[in-house]
Structures are given as C-alpha cells and as structure tokens.
Amino acid sequence: CYACGKEVFLERNLGPHCPVPSTKTLTSPLTNNTQVMIDVCVSQDRCVYLSPLGLTGLKNIGNTCFMNAALQALSNCPPLTQFFVECGGLVRTDKKPALSKSYQKLVSDLWHKSRPSYVVPTSLFQGIKAVNPMFRGYSQQDSQEFLRCLMDQLHEELKEPLAEPLDNDQHSHAIAMDDDGPDDDSPSQSDNDFQSCESCGGGSSERVDREGQGGSGDGQAAPPPREESNEAEMLIPDGPDSSHSFGQTNREWQKEKNLINDLYRGSGAAGSGGDLDKDVDTAPIVSSQGTIKVQIQSRMAVHMEGHCLTKMSSSPPKTNSVWPGMSSSHKKVSSFSSTKSQKKYRSVISDVFDGTIVSSVQCLTCDRVSVTLENFQDLSLPIPGKEDLAKLHSSSHQTSLIKAGSCGEAYAAQGWVAFVMEYIKRFVIWWWGPVVTLQDCLAAFFTRDELKGDNMYSCEKCKKLRNGVKFCKVQSVPEILCIHLKRFRHELMFSTKIGTHVSFPLEGLDLQPFLAKDSSAHTTSYDLLSVICHHGTASSGHYIAYCRNDLNNLWYEFDDQSVTEVSESCVQNAEAYVLFYKKSNEEALKERRRVTGLLGVTEPSLLQFYVSRQWLNKFKTFAEPGPISNDDFLCSHGGVPPAKAVFIDDLVVMLPQNAWDHLYSRYGGGPAVNHLYVCHTCQTEIEKLEKRRRTELDMFVRLNKAFQEEESPVIIYCISMQWFREWEGFVKGKGNDPPGPIDNSKIAINKNGHLTLRQGADSGQISEETWNFLHSIHGGGPLITVRPNVSHTNASHPELEASSQSKEKI
Structure with missing residues (x-):
C-alpha cells in the first residue's frame, strides 16, 4: 500500500476463514448433552486418526520471528489452546486492546479444520505494540520478553475474582522470624516485592543481573508484576510478666518453629539446609516481644492463618514493603491506612502457568530468617560454567546434597564402579569441555547464594547491610512449566550470548529434588511440549520453535510460515532458549x-x-x-x-x-x-449499587459546581488524586468495587507536629462541604487543609473539574 507503506496480502480477498466451530452449546436442558461431554472428553483421541491440525505457519511481518516462535510454542500447549478453542464464551473483555480476543482468533485460525498453510498475526501484533511500545518498529526483540508481556496482558483481561474460602490455612508457612521484632521504617531487600522468579535460585546477585539477561534486555521489556502483595503481622502480646507469658506460649510456638525449620531442614538443594538449621535452632526464636512477620505475595488466592497466635492486625499493601515500628501495645502507627479488602484473582493463565516458590534469607549477623512465599510464571535459569559445574559435581557438594535429601540421588557415588566412572567423566569434561544438562541449570538455580559485597542483605533487625544466605524451594508446581535459559548478557558497552549447549530431556523431567519438604505436589514429572531456539548473536539472529503436536506426538519445526516434521534427535540437539514442559500423569x-x-x-x-x-x-x-x-x-x-x-x-x-x-x-x-x-439477590444488589453511584455522582457535581463559583474560599480541603480516580471509576461504572476509605497519607507530611500538604503531591482541592460528604460515606483521612490567605494554592485539579463537566453534559 503506497499510502501507509504496509504490505497487502492478496489472499485476503478470497474471504476470511470460517471460525472454528465451538463445542455445542446448551440449547435446552436435555439436548444432546451427553454427546457434548463426550466431545469434550475424547475429541482429542478421535483426531489421532485424522490428519493432524495445528501445522499452520505464521507470516513474518517485519522481523517478527521472535513473536512467531513464541506464539507457536504457546499454541502447542493443550491446556491453553483448548481453553480458547472450546471455552470461547469465557473470552469476554472490554479492556483495551482486547488482546485476548485477538489471540483467540489467532488460535482458531492456527487449529482450523481447513488447515491453512500460514496465518498473518497482524491483529495480535498491533495489540501487543499498544500494550508495550518497545515492540513498535521493526527491530529484533526478545522472544521471552514477548511471552511475558503477552501472558501478563491475557491474565489482566481474563482475570476473575476468587471466592474467599472459609479455611485460610493453605499458605500459613510463609513467615519471617525476628529475634526482637523490627523497629525501623526503612524498606529492606527481603521485604521488597519479588518481581520474577529469577531472584530465587540465583539469590540477590541474579536479581541484580536481571537487566543483563534476556535477548534484548529483560529489564526493559519485562512487564510490571501483576502480583498483589498482602502483608500482616501476627503478634504474641507481652505485658509486665512477659517472661511468664513467653513461657506459656513457647510450647505452642515450638510447633511453629519446628514447622519452619522442617521446611528447610534436609531439603536445601545446595547443601545449605544443615547450616541454616543450625543457625536457626541456636538463635532465640521468640523474644519478649514475640514478633513474627508474615509476608505473602500472590496474584491468586493466598491466605494467612495464625495457628497458635492470639492477636492479629493487618496492614494495607504498600509499594515498598515497609514494616512500621511497633509500640509496646503492638498497634500500628498509621491510623489512616485503607481497610479496603484486596480481592484475589485467577485466570486461565494463572491456572496453567503459576507455581509457588518458598524463598528464605538469613542474616549471618543476627541469625534473623525471612521466609517469603512468591508466585512464579517461569523459571529463569543460569547456565553454569566450568567452575560452577565443578562445584555442583564435587564430592563435598555431593555429601551436602545427600544430607539435604534433595538432589543427592542425582550425584551420589555408588560403589567403586561409580567411582571409576566419575573419574572417566571428569577426564572427558577436561578434554572436551563440560556437558551442561537442564538438571544442572536447575541445581544451580536452587543452590544457596551468599549475599555479600555489592549484594549484601539489608537486615531489618540490624538496620544495616549484612552478609546473608539465600536459597529457595518449590512449594507448588505449575501445570505447564516454562523454563527460560539465560543465554544473553548485556554489559554497559556490549552484549554477549552464551552458546553453550544445554542437554534437556524430552520426557521425565523431575522436579522432586527441588520441592519443599511440606509441598503437597503429587505429580512432579514433566514431558516436553515445545522449545524456542535462537540462532545468531546477541545483536542479531533468528528465532524458530520446535513443537510436539499433541494429536500425533510427532515433532515439527516452525520457522515463520514454514512447518517441517523433524526427528527427536534434531530437537535434542537444538540450542534451547525457552522450554515448555507439561505435567505427565497416566492416571x-x-x-x-x-x-x-x-x-x-x-x-x-x-x-x-x-x-x-x-x-x-x-x-x-x-x-x-x-x-x-x-x-x-x-x-x-x-x-x-x-x-x-x-x-x-x-x-x-x-x-x-x-x-x-x-x-x-x-x-x-x-x-x-x-x-x-438468575440470582435475585445479586440483581437487587446491582440496583442498589447503581443507585448509590448516581447519588454520589450527582451530589459531588452539585457541590463541586458551587465550589468553582466561590471566588475566595476561606479554607480548601486536599484529597489524594489516587483515591479520587478510584472513586471516579466507581461512580462512572468502570469498576464494581467502592474505593475504600480516603487515603491521604501519601500526600501529607508532618511538619512541627502538624500535617501539611506535601510539595508536588498528586492531590486535588475540594470544598469543606464536598469533603464532609465524601468522608461521611467512605471515612478515612487524614484531614489536610490549605488556607488561601496564608499559603499559595494551586488551581483545582483538572480531573475534578472534568468529572463535573462530563456530568453536566449528560
């Protein structure tokens, strides 16, 4: 096209493909429902005898091989693909750019019965560029970064709130132990939000190097985390006879202490379990304050329960997980924190790809151990070098692994035959170079990491940077395990690629050695579904994908619009970058x-x-x-x-x-x-909610109009625009949940004992009547006022006026 410069595909003039016929809908209570269920259960088995579907290529529309390889790898993940094919009625969203609908259309085309030779993913590419501007233009991008961005957006568009269960003891082990309870307000490394599972096995050093990993810079393209952080403090009250109180509660707390220690005793992937357990056991677990911290992060349902603790106070989620100082009565300092309940969400993305990791950090000075539960969507594994492999395979490491009870069976010597074979293996490695396996990468990821030097641990108790030790274990395993190998390293002036071949199994990848001791996972064996490979250098190259067709179990190479059958040996010799494994369960x-x-x-x-x-x-x-x-x-x-x-x-x-x-x-x-x-109770609640919206909006418009007409107000009230935007979205019907109490804590500053408006704060100005109206409904605070005749005030916030003007136009 000479007008826009885009390529015109003439085959589109033949008409669009017919959409994939979805499974039969329920037209009447007894209309052929048995056949519908049979189709749901066995349609996959019946298609084995037909020509396989899904062998459709993707057109390269301008250096988009990174996207094509990622889409083909995702398309060959049956749990995700079957959802979009057979549960299309659930793909309903009004969130722009409606990437879920574009992906659904693409999956339908790729698996259409007409078996087109290739599909042009224009709609999805336009949507992903709207979500992340980094993908605009025609430069080569990183396939793994694209995957993260795509799945994050799909989750946001398809997420649904979870019903709160009655028993909230599912994740009660994510606790951090203090000897004396922290008093500082400064954020610490252990309490900061975990944005990626990269921070687990590699420790803090992996987190520091995060921007240096990934094909085009993970730091730029990694989408913002969608995990919601929930924090709480479970406290044992003290009093004048705190020692007596401690004696009474110590027996009950001993159970919790043993549970925490058992979680890591004998289960460290790198032999760290013994050291940590020794440090924890010799340190005083509960002081007279008896403070215990709980920090749980999840995008799904994560709940907290105190088994033996007598008092619990919750705090709102914060951007930086700052634990406020505690008074003698163990009450929070802030009295204006929002009490709005944080809903938990799930989607098909979280159902398929989410797992959970338990990460612990121990301060080597005060022996404080911080344990954090975090969700992961993929595992970013380092590729160990010669020295790392030697350490992993050393005899001392084998001994520690056997004591830890985790990976010992993988490396334990078994008699003189194994002794001789080990020396032969070392000679071969010395002569030909090390053979790196995916199991080695996993072991390197889950090995304990020393936090020292530039990566020292910020201890809350010591209030200083201290040397520490960190390691993690898998608490729950995902249905599909996504593994990213860190092949790219970006320095200040140049980028390099690690071309080491990593051997990976097609079947039987076992995560059992890396599970936490109390993990409830039953199935830990995985079979390979697809592999994304990168050919070239760090600055240029080409992406392809090898995928196993789930209908005939044969492997195919997807190179843009070309699809070719390949052998298993060809797949195993590939230079893997991203791998997708699925749980294997014959039952x-x-x-x-x-x-x-x-x-x-x-x-x-x-x-x-x-x-x-x-x-x-x-x-x-x-x-x-x-x-x-x-x-x-x-x-x-x-x-x-x-x-x-x-x-x-x-x-x-x-x-x-x-x-x-x-x-x-x-x-x-x-x-x-x-x-x-149809639930009449919900219908009544919807009508009441709509009436409340109209009432609040009408009253605000009227009060704000009077405020705008007032020439010289005596006093002006300030309100947080962050809270106001949530309230505005609620009254305009963009959100179903009320915004919660007014939270002006972020726009206030304490000067000489008086709260004043913080300079440059994101705030708006309203009248006294408007403040009283909003405060009478939502509560909250604190109260912040500005007197025009005393200090300079800015004009009213444009968003406040926009809300009033839009209502007047209506």
Whole structure:
C-alpha cells in the first residue's frame, strides 16, 4: 500500500476463514448433552486418526520471528489452546486492546479444520505494540520478553475474582522470624516485592543481573508484576510478666518453629539446609516481644492463618514493603491506612502457568530468617560454567546434597564402579569441555547464594547491610512449566550470548529434588511440549520453535510460515532458549476413559447436573484438574449472576447423574447444580449499587459546581488524586468495587507536629462541604487543609473539574 507503506496480502480477498466451530452449546436442558461431554472428553483421541491440525505457519511481518516462535510454542500447549478453542464464551473483555480476543482468533485460525498453510498475526501484533511500545518498529526483540508481556496482558483481561474460602490455612508457612521484632521504617531487600522468579535460585546477585539477561534486555521489556502483595503481622502480646507469658506460649510456638525449620531442614538443594538449621535452632526464636512477620505475595488466592497466635492486625499493601515500628501495645502507627479488602484473582493463565516458590534469607549477623512465599510464571535459569559445574559435581557438594535429601540421588557415588566412572567423566569434561544438562541449570538455580559485597542483605533487625544466605524451594508446581535459559548478557558497552549447549530431556523431567519438604505436589514429572531456539548473536539472529503436536506426538519445526516434521534427535540437539514442559500423569488419561465409558451408557438418568465448561476443559487437558469448581457461573448465593445469564450456555455443560457422581466422588468440589436460575439477590444488589453511584455522582457535581463559583474560599480541603480516580471509576461504572476509605497519607507530611500538604503531591482541592460528604460515606483521612490567605494554592485539579463537566453534559 503506497499510502501507509504496509504490505497487502492478496489472499485476503478470497474471504476470511470460517471460525472454528465451538463445542455445542446448551440449547435446552436435555439436548444432546451427553454427546457434548463426550466431545469434550475424547475429541482429542478421535483426531489421532485424522490428519493432524495445528501445522499452520505464521507470516513474518517485519522481523517478527521472535513473536512467531513464541506464539507457536504457546499454541502447542493443550491446556491453553483448548481453553480458547472450546471455552470461547469465557473470552469476554472490554479492556483495551482486547488482546485476548485477538489471540483467540489467532488460535482458531492456527487449529482450523481447513488447515491453512500460514496465518498473518497482524491483529495480535498491533495489540501487543499498544500494550508495550518497545515492540513498535521493526527491530529484533526478545522472544521471552514477548511471552511475558503477552501472558501478563491475557491474565489482566481474563482475570476473575476468587471466592474467599472459609479455611485460610493453605499458605500459613510463609513467615519471617525476628529475634526482637523490627523497629525501623526503612524498606529492606527481603521485604521488597519479588518481581520474577529469577531472584530465587540465583539469590540477590541474579536479581541484580536481571537487566543483563534476556535477548534484548529483560529489564526493559519485562512487564510490571501483576502480583498483589498482602502483608500482616501476627503478634504474641507481652505485658509486665512477659517472661511468664513467653513461657506459656513457647510450647505452642515450638510447633511453629519446628514447622519452619522442617521446611528447610534436609531439603536445601545446595547443601545449605544443615547450616541454616543450625543457625536457626541456636538463635532465640521468640523474644519478649514475640514478633513474627508474615509476608505473602500472590496474584491468586493466598491466605494467612495464625495457628497458635492470639492477636492479629493487618496492614494495607504498600509499594515498598515497609514494616512500621511497633509500640509496646503492638498497634500500628498509621491510623489512616485503607481497610479496603484486596480481592484475589485467577485466570486461565494463572491456572496453567503459576507455581509457588518458598524463598528464605538469613542474616549471618543476627541469625534473623525471612521466609517469603512468591508466585512464579517461569523459571529463569543460569547456565553454569566450568567452575560452577565443578562445584555442583564435587564430592563435598555431593555429601551436602545427600544430607539435604534433595538432589543427592542425582550425584551420589555408588560403589567403586561409580567411582571409576566419575573419574572417566571428569577426564572427558577436561578434554572436551563440560556437558551442561537442564538438571544442572536447575541445581544451580536452587543452590544457596551468599549475599555479600555489592549484594549484601539489608537486615531489618540490624538496620544495616549484612552478609546473608539465600536459597529457595518449590512449594507448588505449575501445570505447564516454562523454563527460560539465560543465554544473553548485556554489559554497559556490549552484549554477549552464551552458546553453550544445554542437554534437556524430552520426557521425565523431575522436579522432586527441588520441592519443599511440606509441598503437597503429587505429580512432579514433566514431558516436553515445545522449545524456542535462537540462532545468531546477541545483536542479531533468528528465532524458530520446535513443537510436539499433541494429536500425533510427532515433532515439527516452525520457522515463520514454514512447518517441517523433524526427528527427536534434531530437537535434542537444538540450542534451547525457552522450554515448555507439561505435567505427565497416566492416571489422568485413564480417568478420562472411565468417564467416557460412563457417558456411553444409555441408562436414563432422572437428574441432570450442570458442570463448568472451564473445569471440564481442565479435566480434559490437565494432569491434575483439581476439585470441581462451578464458581465461574455461580454467584456466592448459589444462583447465576445477572450479567452471565445471557450467555450461560457458553459456561456450562450438563452431565447425567452417573457421570456427575463419579467425578464428584473422585475430585470433590462443586457445588452440585441441577437447576439454573438468575440470582435475585445479586440483581437487587446491582440496583442498589447503581443507585448509590448516581447519588454520589450527582451530589459531588452539585457541590463541586458551587465550589468553582466561590471566588475566595476561606479554607480548601486536599484529597489524594489516587483515591479520587478510584472513586471516579466507581461512580462512572468502570469498576464494581467502592474505593475504600480516603487515603491521604501519601500526600501529607508532618511538619512541627502538624500535617501539611506535601510539595508536588498528586492531590486535588475540594470544598469543606464536598469533603464532609465524601468522608461521611467512605471515612478515612487524614484531614489536610490549605488556607488561601496564608499559603499559595494551586488551581483545582483538572480531573475534578472534568468529572463535573462530563456530568453536566449528560
């Protein structure tokens, strides 16, 4: 096109491809639902005998091989692809740029029955450029950075709030122990938000080098973390007889202490467990203050429970995790923190890719141990060099591993034969160079790291930078494990690429050696799904993907629009950059066949049960689908939310009683649903909420208009624009949740005992009547005023006026 300079594809004139026919919707309670369920369970098996789908290339539209390889690797992850193909009714979003809809359309085209030779991903590419400007233009980008950005945006568009469970003891082990309880207000390294799992195995040094890893600079392109941070302080009260109180609670606290120590005793991947346990055991665990800190981070449901503690006070999430000083009565200093409850969210992205890591840091001066639970979406593994491999394979390291009970079996010597083989292996390594395996990379990642020099640990108790030790273990494993090998290093003046070949298994990657001792993971074996490879140097090159087709289990090379079948040896010799592994569980396949057999029985059923189509997709594609969850089409009252009633057929599938009984007895969960109805309670709440929005907006517009007409107000009240934007989104219907109490703490500063407006603060000015109106509804504070005849005041914030003017136009 001479007008815009873009390439015109003539084949588009032949008409667009027909969309992939979705699974049959529920037109009536008894219309062919058994066949629908059979399709959901066994359509994959029936397609084995047909020509395989998914062998469609992607057109390179200007140095986009990084995107094409990543999309092909994702497309061959069955849990994610089947969601977009069979649960398309759940892909509903009004968030721009609607990247989830573009990705759904792309997946439908790639797996269409017409089997086009290639597809042009223009819509998705435009959307990703709108999300992250770094991908604009035609320069080569990093494939792993693109993956992070894409999956982060998909999660944001598809996330749904989680129903709060009654028992909140799932993650009660993420605690940090203090000997005396911190008194400082300064942020520490251990309490800062973890943005990537890169910080785990490599310790702080890996986190410092984060900007130097990744094809085009991870520091630039890594999307902002979507984890929400929840913090709480669980306290044992003290009094005049604190020693007696401590004696009474020590027996109960001993259980918690043992639980913490057992989590790492004998489970350190690098032999650090013994040292840490010794330090922890010899240090006083609870002082007279008896302060224990809990910090839990998750984008999903993460809950906290004090087993034996008698008092608990919560604090709001903060950008920097600063723990305020505690008074003798253990009360928070800040009295104006927002008490708005932080909702937990989940999406198909978090269901498929999220795992959990337990990370601990110990100060070597005061022996304080900080334990943090954090989610990870991928593991960024270092590629060990000769010295690192020698350390990993050394006899001393083997001994420590055996004592730790983690990776010992991988390296333990077994008699004189193994002794001789070890020396032969060392000679081969000395002559030909080291052979690096993916297991070596995992061991290097989970080995303990010494925090010293430039990477010293900022200890809250010591209030200084101290030498420390850090290591981590896997608490829960994801359904699909994404592994990123750090092949690129970016220095100040140049970039380099690590071309070392890393040997990786096609089947049977085992994470058992790296699990925390109390991990509840049952399936830890993984099989390879796809590999992203980079050919070239750090400054230029080309990306391709090797993917295993899930329908015929053959491997194919995806090189832009070219798709070629390759052998397994070709895949194993590839220079891997990003790998996708899926849980392997033969029992899940047997279970699907059992359900298929039950559905084939023609015995009539008196009752029919509705089951979430999304959970059935998990049952079909997950190794561990988890309990049945019908919350995606039910409200907390047991009915269908009014907003979902119009497309309820896209959300549910009806099963006969025998199939439901089998699934319910096998997986649990629920609730059981054999009748669908629109929830009148939710409808009433929606109407009340809408009425409240109109009332607050009308009153604010009227009061603000009077304030604008006032020529010389005696006093002006200041309000945080961050809070006001949340309130404005609520009253305009952009959000369903009220903003919570007014929080002016970020715009206030204490001068000579008086709160005044912080210079340059993001604040707006309102009248006394407006403040009283908002404060009477939402509460909060603190109160900040400005007197025009005493100090200079800025003009009213334009966003406040914009809200008033928009309402007047309406």
